[in-house]
Amino acid sequence: MNAKHEALKSIEEQIEMCRLCGLCEGRTNTVPGTGSFDSEIMFIGEGPGKDEDLQGKPFVGAAGKFLTVLIESIGLSRNDVFITNVVKCRPPGNRDPEQIEVNTCWRYLEAQISLIKPKLIVTLGRHSMQRFLPGLRISEAHGKAKRIKGIWSEKQVIFPMYHPAAALYNPALRQVMLADMTKIPVLLKKIEI
Ligand code: URA
Numbered sequence: 261m262n263a264k265h266e267a268l269k270s271i272e273e274q275i276e277m278c279r280l281c282g283l284c285e286g287r288t289n290t291v292p293g294t295g296s297f298d299s300e301i302m303f304i305g306e307g308p309g310k311d312e313d314l315q316g317k318p319f320v321g322a323a324g325k326f327l328t329v330l331i332e333s334i335g336l337s338r339n340d341v342f343i344t345n346v347v348k349c350r351p352p353g354n355r356d357p358e359q360i361e362v363n364t365c366w367r368y369l370e371a372q373i374s375l376i377k378p379k380l381i382v383t384l385g386r387h388s389m390q391r392f393l394p395g396l397r398i399s400e401a402h403g404k405a406k407r408i409k410g411i412w413s414e415k416q417v418i419f420p421m422y423h424p425a426a427a428l429y430n431p432a433l434r435q436v437m438l439a440d441m442t443k444i445p446v447l448l449k450k451i452e453i
Contacts, residue, residue: 264297264298264375265297267371267375268297268372268375268376271292271368271371271372271375272292272293274368275290275292275348275368276290276292278290278348278349278368280364280365281349281360281361281364281365282361283347283349283350283351283352283357283361284349286349286350286352287313287349287350288313288314288316288350289313289314289315289316290316290348290349291308291312291313291316291317291318291344291345291348291349291350292344292348292368292372293318293342293343293344293345293348293372294317294318294338294342294343294344295338295339295340295341295342295343296339296340296341296342297342297375297376298376299340299341299342299376299378300378300379300380300448301336301341301342301378301379301380301381301382301444301448302341302342302343302344302372302373302376302378302380302381302382303319303327303331303341303342303343303344303382303384304344304345304346304369304381304382304383304384304388304391305318305319305323305327305343305344305345305346305384305385305388305423305424306345306346306347306356306357306384306385306387306388306423307345307346307347307348307349307350307351307357307387308345308347308348308349308350309321309323309350309354310350310354311324312324312350313349313350318343318344318345319343319424322425322428323423323424323425323428324424326424326427326428326434326437327343327384327424330424330437330438330441331441333438333441333442334441334442334444334445335445342372342376342378344369344372345388346362346365346366346369346387346388346391347361347362347365348365348368349365356387357387362387362391366391369391370411373410373411373412374411374412377412377413379417379448379451379453380405380417380418380419380444380447380448380451381410381416381417381418381419382419382420382421382444383418383419383420383421384421384422384423384424385398385421385422385423385425385426386398386423388423389401389418389420392408392418393406393408393418393420396420398420398422401420402420402421402422402436402440403419403420403421403436403439403440403443404419404420405417405418405419405443405447406418406419406420413453415453416453417447417451419440419443419444419447421437421440421441422436422437422440424437
């Protein structure tokens, strides 16, 4: 294991022991993230649900199945990308994560981003987008890459997408999300950091 991988493993251990916010009270497992530590792309969702809490892995339930379809639609597998959430423990009853919880957990996501150094951050859903692009509306911002002053790069590219769970309730969004995904390979080729 190289130093970067060791540092990322050590973040996982810190998350496992974390008791910095109330979400630790109800968790079965922490959900630090899965996939490649050397990926150019990071997918960032909101927070673990029931299945994720039970398995300790992100996006393994119904929404996760569709995320897998999306990733595979551009010729990649889940092992090629890194998948995580803005909060690493399940909010009770799948409620939205509170601002204080997102802020408290930010240290872990920040450390993961600064070590993985993704070319592209794909935010899944409103809560994840808000952390990087405050004030935007997902209905207008989805599928459009934006540059921000990022954690490891002055020119971090953020690509907001709807949350895959939204496509389960509103099947029309499936096509919108599949169309947004097709832009990712083109973007990756264009991004120079
Ligand atoms: N929804 C999320 O935002 N993240 C998960 O890991 C699962 C469902």
